[in-house]
Each structure stands twice: as structure tokens, then as C-alpha cells.
Amino acid sequence: MRTQVAIIGGGPSGLLLSQLLNKIGVETVVLERQTREYVLSRIRAGVLEWGSVELLRKAGVASRMDKDGLAHEGALFASENNQFRVDFKAMCDKMVMIYGQTEMTRDLYEAQDKIGTKIVNSAENVFPSDLETGSPYVSYEKEGREYRIDCDFVAGCDGFHGISRTVIPKNSRREFEKTYPFGWLGVLSETPPVSDELIYALHDRGFALASMRTAMLSRYYLQVPLAEKLQDWDDDRFWAELKRRLPVKAAETVTTGPSIEKSIAPLRSFVCEPMRWGRLFLCGDSAHIVPPTGAKGLNLAISDVYYFYQAISEFYRQGSQHGLDGYSSKALVRVWRAVRFSWWMTNLLHRFPDQSEFDQRIQNCEFDYIASSRAAQKSLAENYVGLPY
Ligand code: RFL
Numbered sequence: 001m002r003t004q005v006a007i008i009g010g011g012p013s014g015l016l017l018s019q020l021l022n023k024i025g026v027e028t029v030v031l032e033r034q035t036r037e038y039v040l041s042r043i044r045a046g047v048l049e050w051g052s053v054e055l056l057r058k059a060g061v062a063s064r065m066d067k068d069g070l071a072h073e074g075a076l077f078a079s080e081n082n083q084f085r086v087d088f089k090a091m092c093d094k095m096v097m098i099y100g101q102t103e104m105t106r107d108l109y110e111a112q113d114k115i116g117t118k119i120v121n122s123a124e125n126v127f128p129s130d131l132e133t134g135s136p137y138v139s140y141e142k143e144g145r146e147y148r149i150d151c152d153f154v155a156g157c158d159g160f161h162g163i164s165r166t167v168i169p170k171n172s173r174r175e176f177e178k179t180y181p182f183g184w185l186g187v188l189s190e191t192p193p194v195s196d197e198l199i200y201a202l203h204d205r206g207f208a209l210a211s212m213r214t215a216m217l218s219r220y221y222l223q224v225p226l227a228e229k230l231q232d233w234d235d236d237r238f239w240a241e242l243k244r245r246l247p248v249k250a251a252e253t254v255t256t257g258p259s260i261e262k263s264i265a266p267l268r269s270f271v272c273e274p275m276r277w278g279r280l281f282l283c284g285d286s287a288h289i290v291p292p293t294g295a296k297g298l299n300l301a302i303s304d305v306y307y308f309y310q311a312i313s314e315f316y317r318q319g320s321q322h323g324l325d326g327y328s329s330k331a332l333v334r335v336w337r338a339v340r341f342s343w344w345m346t347n348l349l350h351r352f353p354d355q356s357e358f359d360q361r362i363q364n365c366e367f368d369y370i371a372s373s374r375a376a377q378k379s380l381a382e383n384y385v386g387l388p389y
């Protein structure tokens, strides 16, 4: 079989890329390791930058988001003795949209089904080859049979644990990594959110985040040590700890209820350079990971997709290689800015096990400085709503 762009990974980046390319008449095949049900059961991101919102509209997959998504003009930041609200709208005339990654992925699958794109779920041993030639191909297996897709380009949209990045020879890639000595314990519950806006809370017992998906679906997170076991966190313990860490007024009004999902995710910053190898182009988590504190992971995946889509469009429409040649360096500029912001937010809001009293004073001082400075809030807002593409 032959296509123009073979896409490895049917998560948000793979599906959005496919959708955008199909819209301009470029053929794609998407190869996804998991079943569709599995992909649609993963609970992940919740905050879309406005640039992401606009790209989803351009891709023709925004009708449900525009109906059910919650546009937020600001967010609250709380420490044990200080609180402030960052007004995104007033600071930089932009907002964010609360709309779950799961729902966005569902919208993309539905739109792709309508177009009739070939999406192969449960594809095993997917492997891209001949990437340094003009005729690369991707092989895979399904139900015991072997297949091969010849193509012009391969998009590696297969996330952090995918195969794509690893086929770039070790001596041709550099990896930059930082791990953090804690994870996030996340709970989804069918309860009304405690606040109309997100609350990011710095507390001596650790960070907490109150987020949401809809008016009846709350998403909460707690910073926990890396060694923490999920089975040690029954719902009662989770709610009690959340209430300790949220500001008192919010804690008093938290509606508790059974969790419908609970998981622990480690925090990591990671960047692979370059994001291109011959005819292979990496997009999203396959090339970089950020800690979720800045709500940037999905949004970065979306901006990579946008850059790559533009480059491919230039190639097929104008016969120009220019965009493809510039893809990696262009994408990496935005990637590093988001990596920096996510690292900064993580340092600002988490207690570190080895934090000295000096470090704590600096952290509290920085928090209070942002609370008191319009300039600092503007910088936070401009990064949070998303730097321009
Ligand atoms: P994904 O979503 O991991 O999708 C990759 C897909 O590739 C498949 N795959 C393969 N397919 C074929 N062959 C192989 N060898 C394959 N290996 C893997 C996988 O099954 C999967 O379906 O990567 P993608 O598309 O780049 O999307 C990235 C986002 O998922 C990620 O950045 C965000 O979820 C990060 N993130 C957040 N980002 C935000 O922008 N805002 C947020 O509020 C936010 N919150 C979060 C988050 C991530 C979290 N976790 C669980 C790490 C909150 C959490 C808790």
C-alpha cells in the first residue's frame, strides 16, 4: 500500500496532523498500537491554549468544543498566606479553553471516520525504514499478518514511549532530561468543581491543583512522593489531603464523591534534538515531555503539528523543501520556551524534598513577588495562554 504521509501514533498529534493534511488533499495512514477504546479511556490534559483552539477550528473539529468547552479568563494561585488571580484577558487579551484531551481525541476520530482515513488500531511492531532515502516505508503487523506502507514522509507522533525517536541513530541525536523527585496523583470525580477557575496551590505539604472538565466533572491533583502507591490512596485519604492543601475557603466548599479515575504520573522534562531525521519528523511527546504544571504538553504537540502541516503543505503545493528543512529548528524554539515555563511553574509551586530553608524563603518570596507585580503576572499569563506560533 502507498500513501503520502504515514503517521505513527493515533493520539492527539497523529490524528490532528492527519485531519489537517486530509483537509488539503494530502493522503495519510495512521498506525496506532492500542485499540481505539484504550486511547479514548486515557484521562490526560484539560487546558487548551487559544492557538490550539483556533487550530482545532481550522481543522473542522471544534463544534463540540465550542459548545461544551469552558473558556477561562484567569486562574487562581494560592499559598498558605497569600493568594492572587492572574487575569489572562486583562494581561494579554487571550483566554484558555477547558476541554479534555479525551474529548478532543474522540472528536478527531469521528472527523477522521467521516473523511474515511485509514486508521489501523492494534498495529504491532510498527517500524519506519529507509528514512534517509526518497522512498521511506513503514512496516507493521496485525493479527499475525505483515504489512508495508510506502510513503513520502513519516510522522513520528507516537508519544514518549514510541519507536520513532529511537530510530534516529544515537550519535545523531541529543537528549536533554530532568526528572523531578515527585509525581502527581490525579482524581476524576463526578462532582461540581470547587471553583469556577483553576486553583494552583503551593502548600507546605505539597502542591495541589483544582481543575475540571465540565460543570459536573472535577479533576484534582496532589503532589506525591515518587514511591507512593496508588492502593494507599483511597478516596477518603485523597479528599482529606486535598482539603488540607487548598486555600481554607475553597477547602470548606469541596464537594467530595467517588473517584471514577485515579492515577499517578511522574514528572519529567525531556527534549530530543533534532526533531527530524531524513524523512522522519517527530511531533509531540515523541520529541519532548514537560511536567504538567504549565499545562503545555498537549499544546506543544499541537504547535509541532501546525509547523509540520505548514511544511508539508508548502512541499506539495509549491514544491518547496524550505519548510521541511526548517521544521526542527523552528519547532524547537517554541519547545524550549514551553519547557522553561513548565520547569519554572514546577519550581514555583512544588515542595522539593531537599529544599533548604533558604530555598523555601526564595520560593515564598517569588510567589509573593508575582502576587504584587503586574509585570510578573503578565509574563505568567503570556506563557500560560500560549506564546504565538
Ligand atoms: P500521546 O498522547 O502519548 O499519543 C501517542 C500515541 O502513539 C501510540 N504509540 C504507538 N503507535 C504505534 N506504534 C508504536 N510503537 C507506538 N508507541 C506509542 C500510543 O498508544 C498513543 O496513542 O502523544 P501525543 O499525541 O504527542 O500527545 C501528547 C499529549 O498526550 C501530552 O503532551 C499531554 O497529555 C500532556 N498533559 C497536558 N498537556 C496540556 O497541554 N495541558 C494539560 O493540562 C496537560 N495535563 C498532561 C496533563 C499529561 C498528563 N499525564 C498523564 C502525563 C496531565 C497529566 C496527568
Ligand code: PHB
Pocket (backbone or CB within 6 Å): 044, 045, 046, 047, 198, 211, 212, 219, 292, 293, 294, 295
Ligand atoms: C487538567 O485539568 O488535567 C490540568 C489542568 C492544568 C494543568 C495540568 C492538568 O496545569
